[in-house]
Amino acid sequence: MIRKIFKGVCVASVCLLLCFDGYAQKIKAGVLVVGSSSAGVAAAIQSAHSGVKTILIDKGNFESIVLPSDEGQTRSGIYANFIKRVESAQKYPVTKNQVFSPSFAATIFKAWADTVKNLTVITRGSVTAIAKDGKGWEAILSNKQIVKADVVVDATQDNYVASLASLKVVDTIKNSSPDSLPYADNKYRTGVAITPSANTFPVTIPVSAFIGATDNFLAPWSREIIATTASGQATGAIAAFCSFFKTTTKSLNVRMIQSELMSFGSQLMRFDDVAEKDTNAMAIQNIALTGILKGRAVSGKFHFMPDSNISTDEIMVPVKEYSSRSQIWFLDNKSEKLSLKETLSLIKFIASRGNELDREVTKGWSASLKLPSKFDPARPVTRREFAVLFNAFVRPFHVSVDLAGALKR
Incomplete structure (x- = not known):
């Protein structure tokens, strides 16, 4: 169905981290999510809900979150919870075609994130360097803090965290013809999020779509697949699994991750009927x-x-x-x-x-x-x-x- 291959880790970043290691303040977390897109916030919320200490870094101060138009295709998982919070705030039901301004969406998500146990939000911050550290990662923030995390989620729109780590992204997509029986392989069994892509069947994104060749570096995006709360929630569950069980993305329990997502209301395969x-x-x-x-x-x-x-x-x-x-x-x-x-x-x-x-x-x-x-x-x-x-x-x-x-x- 999709996707990505990550290669190479920057030696210069490793050296830079070692230089800071002696005196910089260190923060330990299970999952580090960079980028407060709707997918990034969803990843952070799901990771925290799954019982893992999670840090979400936002370059700004939650001023703006753009919700892709495809978000409204289904109301499940974190997006359904977002809608409930919107309806509570505006005092009337959300219509199918209602559009949320980036500032309003950010206000709802920020208020929500502030109440989530295990979630710490760092605003007006960014990652300036990142390198592999055993199974996990070390990242230097713009405020000179060092975050040691088991898993990193790059939810930035320009993929700048992957670039800092010298991870190459290659995307491929296979779309079946609309009227065929579209089961080219068995990866549909590993579906963890629905895809809004037209004429992509079955309507699910396999877990491998979020995993690169470098352990424990994940991303809820692709050049072909729009990052949504659904893909973000899936990424958060995968990241939380790796951190909670102290394992890597090569050793995932697919059914456990799927069950975790469904317990939080995610829809993993969509049928129009x-x-x-x-x-x-x-x-x-x-x-x-x-x-x-x-x-x-x-x-x-x-x-x-x-x-x-x-x-x-x-x-x-x-x-x-x-x-x-x-x-x-x-x-x-x-x-x-x-x-x-x-x-x-x-x-x-x-x-x-x-x-x-x-x-x-x-x-x-x-x-x-x-x-x-x-x-x-x-x-x-x-x-x-x-x-x-x-x-x-x-x-x-x-x-x-x-x-x-x-x-x-």
Whole structure:
């Protein structure tokens, strides 16, 4: 889908840091975020929310934050929280096309940042030198302070922190054609933020898009992808993971990062036919990120088709990836329209469940599973129902994947 390769660290910066090391005040942090763009603030807030001491540096004093027009495509995660704070301040609902002035957006974000535990904001400051320090980084600020951080996030519009560290940025993007089945590789399984890019399907940005060749240096931007609160929030979660677990960007637990983001309301894969407030949206998203049920690009939009039916041929190969023993079930079961009864039979086979599953599903159909339809084992199962049942009782999303999206056993 995207992206970046970072190379080289400036020897001169290392020498400069050593010169200051003897007398400069040192500040230790888990994550250092440079740049108070909407993505930068989102990265800092998410990192702090994830329990990591975070420093956000702003060249100014939060006077101006420009929100890209694409921000309003979805209201999830930090952006949804921003909207709530705007509505509280202006005393009336935010309309879909409402535009926020840079000064007003900055006022909202600044007031928010001031209340976030684990977050320190340094205004009217900048990084003048930066160099690798073991697994982490050391940065000299314009006030002569030295920040030692496990992870650095460059959220500046001109990428000047990467330039200071002599890190080269190379961007590449692969856009699938709008009406094809757009799954060129398995990286969609590692999606951590939705992308506003037109005709890029699936509508998700893989975790590898934020990672460079140099450990623990991240950026929520690309020459092709607009930095948004969504990409910033993803970057913050990745950075926090590395700091919290004292590891590097080469050793990420993708599913843990995805789960952390979803626990804070992030949307990781967007479907045009599944509402953000849909009671089954989380289960649909989880199953979509496993690839057991895939979305389809239709006329420039990405659809899950929650009310459509499923054939055994459609799910046989992806289900077998998660359960090799399921091939025995598929040998004995063929159906153009998989029934609810057959779905429960498949789940029982994979999860080693008995007839108690029938009673559990019947009892929880409307209550815990929150399915809007009527329970009828004889009728064809919908993609929505299949996603909810598989997510609840097979739990394929809990199978780990590597940075390329391959399953880890």
